[in-house]
Amino acid sequence: MAKRQKYIINLIFSGYLDETLHFGPFCYSWWISRPSEKNNEPCFLFPICLQTKILLVLNGCDFIIEIGQLNSQFGPHPSYICKCDGIQSELYETPTEAITTVYQQIFKYKSNFSGPEIMGYDTPHIVQEYLNGLPFRVFNYSFNKLRIWIFGINKSHNQKLGFAGHRFKSAFIYTYNKQRSIFFSRNRI
Numbered sequence: 001m002a003k004r005q006k007y008i009i010n011l012i013f014s015g016y017l018d019e020t021l022h023f024g025p026f027c028y029s030w031w032i033s034r035p036s037e038k039n040n041e042p043c044f045l046f047p048i049c050l051q052t053k054i055l056l057v058l059n060g061c062d063f064i065i066e067i068g069q070l071n072s073q074f075g076p077h078p079s080y081i082c083k084c085d086g087i088q089s090e091l092y093e094t095p096t097e098a099i100t101t102v103y104q105q106i107f108k109y110k111s112n113f114s115g116p117e118i119m120g121y122d123t124p125h126i127v128q129e130y131l132n133g134l135p136f137r138v139f140n141y142s143f144n145k146l147r148i149w150i151f152g153i154n155k156s157h158n159q160k161l162g163f164a165g166h167r168f169k170s171a172f173i174y175t176y177n178k179q180r181s182i183f184f185s186r187n188r189i
Helices: 095-107 124-131
Strands: 008-013 053-058 061-072 075-084 139-143 146-155 164-176 179-186
Touching: 008 124, 061 095, 075 095
Parallel strands: none
Antiparallel strands: 008 053, 053 061, 061 075, 139 146, 146 164, 164 179
16 A cells, blocks of 8 residues: 655645635535545535635645636636746646646656645644634535535524524535536525
8 A cells, every 4th residue: 555645735825715605506616525524424524715825845846726716617616726936837626737737847757646635634733724714614414315515504502402403504416307406495594
């Protein structure tokens, strides 16, 4: 089994949440799960924040990765750009593509990187920065063939309900009339 490389990763700016992106119709593009979370039900998610800026040191070179927004026929989704030593990538849909392109231009050999890992999602202190200030820890779970996202649950004083209230905000994606659609359910939060 190959040994995982440890990277020097620094969070320059943790970015920000956008209500319409992170809690709206294109929410599924703006949250990420990690392998340790995928096996759990519910699966807690981590935000992909706009304007996040990461410094990654590889072979003594400083790589800067930034998150922006691209629009496509499927709606807005994250974009990634990588810069190092005067070389800048194009906008890519994954951090893996962005950093791999620049790395290969500088070092002239192929190497692949785990996008979520280089963005700090496997680094506890960086993950904590991403989670700070979240109004609610978004999670999803499976129900039959649906993947359901929960964006909010109000509080109550009912200990039997785990202090959860009756109001919530959720979404799920379903293919309806051969069209992939996202459905929202909101009971006033």
